[in-house]
Amino acid sequence: MKTRRFLPLLPMLTLLAMIGPVLAGLYGTVLPAFGHLPAAGLYGPTLAPFETLFAWQGLPRAMFLSVWVGLASTAISLLIVALIMAGWSGTRAFAVLERLLSPLLSVPHAAAAFGFAFLISPSGWISRALSPSITGWDRPPDLLIVQDPWALSMIAGLVVKEVPFLLLITLAAIGQADTKRSATIVQALGYRRLTGWLKSVFPLVYKQIKLPVYVVLVYAMSVVDVAVILGPNTPSTLSVQIVKLMSDPNLAMRLQAAAGALIQLGLVIGALLFWRSGERVFRSLGSAWVLSGRRGKLDTIVGQFGLCLGVLCAFSILFGIAALAVWSFAGYWGFPDLLPDQFVLKNWLRHGDGMLAATWETALIGGVATLAALALTVGCLEAEYRYKLRVTSRGMLLLYLPLLVPQTAFLPGLQTLMLNLGLEVGRGPVIFAHLVFVLPYVFLSLADPFRAWDSRMGTIAAALGASPDQVLWSVRLPMLLRPILTAAAVGLAVSVGQYLPTLLIGGGRIETLTTEAVALVSGGDRRAIGVYGLMQTAAALVPFSLALLIPAIVWRNRSGLQHG
Amino acid sequence: MDKGLELRDVVITKGGVQLLAISKSIASGEVLSIMGPSGVGKSTLLAYITGTLAPDFEAVGRIVLDGHDITNAPPHARRVGILFQDDLLFPHMSVGANLSFGLRAGGTKAERQQKVLNALEEVGLAGFSERDPATLSGGQKARVALMRMLLSEPCALLLDEPFSRLDAALRAQVRELVFARAKVRALPVVLVTHDEEDARAAGGDIVTFLPS
Numbered sequence: 001m002k003t004r005r006f007l008p009l010l011p012m013l014t015l016l017a018m019i020g021p022v023l024a025g026l027y028g029t030v031l032p033a034f035g036h037l038p039a040a041g042l043y044g045p046t047l048a049p050f051e052t053l054f055a056w057q058g059l060p061r062a063m064f065l066s067v068w069v070g071l072a073s074t075a076i077s078l079l080i081v082a083l084i085m086a087g088w089s090g091t092r093a094f095a096v097l098e099r100l101l102s103p104l105l106s107v108p109h110a111a112a113a114f115g116f117a118f119l120i121s122p123s124g125w126i127s128r129a130l131s132p133s134i135t136g137w138d139r140p141p142d143l144l145i146v147q148d149p150w151a152l153s154m155i156a157g158l159v160v161k162e163v164p165f166l167l168l169i170t171l172a173a174i175g176q177a178d179t180k181r182s183a184t185i186v187q188a189l190g191y192r193r194l195t196g197w198l199k200s201v202f203p204l205v206y207k208q209i210k211l212p213v214y215v216v217l218v219y220a221m222s223v224v225d226v227a228v229i230l231g232p233n234t235p236s237t238l239s240v241q242i243v244k245l246m247s248d249p250n251l252a253m254r255l256q257a258a259a260g261a262l263i264q265l266g267l268v269i270g271a272l273l274f275w276r277s278g279e280r281v282f283r284s285l286g287s288a289w290v291l292s293g294r295r296g297k298l299d300t301i302v303g304q305f306g307l308c309l310g311v312l313c314a315f316s317i318l319f320g321i322a323a324l325a326v327w328s329f330a331g332y333w334g335f336p337d338l339l340p341d342q343f344v345l346k347n348w349l350r351h352g353d354g355m356l357a358a359t360w361e362t363a364l365i366g367g368v369a370t371l372a373a374l375a376l377t378v379g380c381l382e383a384e385y386r387y388k389l390r391v392t393s394r395g396m397l398l399l400y401l402p403l404l405v406p407q408t409a410f411l412p413g414l415q416t417l418m419l420n421l422g423l424e425v426g427r428g429p430v431i432f433a434h435l436v437f438v439l440p441y442v443f444l445s446l447a448d449p450f451r452a453w454d455s456r457m458g459t460i461a462a463a464l465g466a467s468p469d470q471v472l473w474s475v476r477l478p479m480l481l482r483p484i485l486t487a488a489a490v491g492l493a494v495s496v497g498q499y500l501p502t503l504l505i506g507g508g509r510i511e512t513l514t515t516e517a518v519a520l521v522s523g524g525d526r527r528a529i530g531v532y533g534l535m536q537t538a539a540a541l542v543p544f545s546l547a548l549l550i551p552a553i554v555w556r557n558r559s560g561l562q563h564g
Numbered sequence: 565m566d567k568g569l570e571l572r573d574v575v576i577t578k579g580g581v582q583l584l585a586i587s588k589s590i591a592s593g594e595v596l597s598i599m600g601p602s603g604v605g606k607s608t609l610l611a612y613i614t615g616t617l618a619p620d621f622e623a624v625g626r627i628v629l630d631g632h633d634i635t636n637a638p639p640h641a642r643r644v645g646i647l648f649q650d651d652l653l654f655p656h657m658s659v660g661a662n663l664s665f666g667l668r669a670g671g672t673k674a675e676r677q678q679k680v681l682n683a684l685e686e687v688g689l690a691g692f693s694e695r696d697p698a699t700l701s702g703g704q705k706a707r708v709a710l711m712r713m714l715l716s717e718p719c720a721l722l723l724d725e726p727f728s729r730l731d732a733a734l735r736a737q738v739r740e741l742v743f744a745r746a747k748v749r750a751l752p753v754v755l756v757t758h759d760e761e762d763a764r765a766a767g768g769d770i771v772t773f774l775p776s
Contacts, residue, residue, distance in 0.1 A: 388618070388619040390619075454652070455616075456648050456650070456652055457652055457654070458616075459611075459614055459616045459639070459646065460646065460648070460652050460713075461640075461654075461665070462614070462615075462616070462638075462639035462640040463614055463639065463640075463642075463644060463645050463646045463713070463716070463718070464640075464645075464665060464666045464712065464713065464716040465640050465641075465643070465666075465668065465669075465716050466640055466665070467638075467640050468638075468640070470640075471640075474665070475654055478656045479654070479655065479656055481656075555656060557658075557696050558655055558656055558696050558698065559696055559698040559699065560653075560655030560656075560696070560697060560698035561655050561656055
C-alpha cells in the first residue's frame, strides 16, 4: 500500500532533485551579481559587481579562453570520433580500440589531466624518452608546455578524455539506427567506406548524439579542475577565476564571482547557439557534398589518420595513469632517466592517512549519492512501466538540463543562497549537489536496459499471482542485476570525479580524493600527485570491475544471464 | 454460479478503429481456438483478459471468470494463466525455484517442496529441480513453463501460440500434454494460433478473425 502512494511521486521527486538545485543556484547567482548579499550586509540592485569585474584587465582573455577551449576541444573530439567510426566501425581494429577506450571512460578528468601533464611536460615521460639522444637535453628545457597561454595542452587533455565518451555514446546511438545495412548499400553504390559512412550514416547518428555533444561543449567551457591542472594562469579561464573569487575570505568578492558566473552562463548560451548555427552550415555543405556524388579519394589516408588519433588518445590516458603509478612509487628520479633509481613505498606511507581519509569521504559521498540516484531512477522507470507513461523528448531534455547548465554558473549561487539562508555547508549538501550530476548519468545508463526487459516476463509473473512489487523485486531487478551494477559504477565514477560541487558546497572543508589531488597542483609534489591521482583512478575503476565480477559470480550457474 | 470463462460483448479498438469484437462462453474443460493473420488483434484480446492491455488500445466489454467479473481486477488477482510461444522461464532461478514461484502460497516448506517435485515428475522431469533453465531443451522448457503455470492454480488458461517455436514432432507431444493437463483440471482454455492443426487438435470451437 505504501508503495502505491509513494511510487507516483517519484518522477516529480527525481525532477526536483535534479532541477531544483540548478534553478535555486541560478537564482542565488542573479541576486549577488546585482549587488544583493544580505549575509555580507550588502543590498542591491546595483551594477557595481559587473563594473568591478569589467575593470579587471584579464577578463576579455579569460572569456576568450573559455570559448576557445570549449569549441576547439569539442570540435576536435567530434572529428576524431567521426573519422574512427566512419573508417573503422565493424572492423577488428575498431573492436580493439573500443575495448581499449571503454574502461578509460571512467577515469576521472583530474587524474587523466595529471597523467597527461606527466607525459607532455618538459620533464615528462616523452621528453625523457627523447633525451638526450634526440633532443640533446640533459636537463628539463625551460618551455611552457603545460599551462601554455593558448591552452593547447588543456585542449589536448580534454580531447583525450572526451573521445572515449563520445565514441561510446555514438556506439549506443548506432545500435538504434539501422546503420549496418545502409553502410552496405552505399558501399555497393561504389562509395568507399569512410565517405559512404560520413554521407549516409553520420547525419542520422549526429541527430541522436547532439545532446551529449552539447554536454561536452558546456563541460569543456566551464571545467575547473582540468583548467587548474593544464590550463593557463595568466590569466586563467573564466571558470577558474570565478572559483578564485568564491574562495576569497572577503565575502564582497562573491558579488564579482556571481557576476562572472552570469557572464559564464551567457558565454555558454552564446557558444551553444554558435555551435547550432555551425550545424546548419555543415548540413548544407554536407548535402552539397552528398549531391556531388564524389566517392572519396583520400579515404584510406584520412581513415588511418583518424585511427592513429584514437589510439593516441587511448595511449595518452593509459601511459598517463602509468606515469602516476611510477611517480607514486618513485624514489630519486633524475632527468632524463626513463625510470626512477628505485621504487619505494615511502610516498604511500607518508600520504597514507590523508589518502585513506579522503578515500573514505569519497566512497561515502559517492555511495550515498549513487544509492539515492538508483532508487529514484528505478522508481521513475517502474512508475513509467506500471502507469504506462511515455517519456517525451522534452522530458529527455530535462534530464540533460543539469549537464547543460555550466557548473560554475549555478554552484556559486547555490553556495551563496545557502549562506543567505543560514544553511550549513558540509557533507549532506555535498551529497545532494553530487546527486544533481549523478542522477542523469545513472538514469541514462539504466533506462535502456530497464525498458528493454521483456514485459511478457511481468505478464507471466502476474498471471502466476505475483503482485507488482513482487514482480519488481524478485523478477525484474534480479534479472537486471548487471545493468543496475553498471549504472551504479557509472554513478560512482561521476561522483568521484566531481571537483566543483565538493569544493563549493562543502565550503572547502570536505576533502575527497579529487579535491585533495587538485589542491596539490600549486605545490607541484609529483609523488603526492601520483598517490592521489592513482587512488582517484582506482576509486572510479574498481566499481566497474565489480560491476562485471559480481553478476558473473552471482549468476555463475545461470547461463541465461551470462550475456544479458 | 457458472463455471468457465465468459467474454461478454468484448470490443477492442485502436485509435478509434475496431480491431475485433467477440462474445463467447468457454465452459470448463473446453477450448476456444482463435485464428487469423498477424496484426488482427488476437494477442491483444489475450492481453485484455490478463489485464495487461497496452495503452494504445482501448477495450470495452466484460470478462467473467467462474461467475466473478474480473474486468477491472489487477493482473495478479485474476487467476488467469497464460503461456507464450517462448517459455519465459525466469533465467535467474533454478527450475525448482521457477516452479516454487508459481506455486500458490501456503503449506509447509516440506509440502511445497514435495508439490514441486511431484509436478516435475508428472511431466517426466524428475531430478531437474536444481538445473539452470537455460540448459534445458526446448521441449523440457515448455513442460516446466506449463507446470509452473498450473501450480499457480489458475481458473482459466490462455495460450498465445505456445507451440510455434517447437519442431513438428515435439509440437504434437507438448500440445497433447497441455490440453490433457488443462482437461484434468477442468480449465477453460483460449488458444491463439496460426496453425489449423493446433486448432483441430484442440477440438473446440474455432473463431477466425479477418483484417477489418
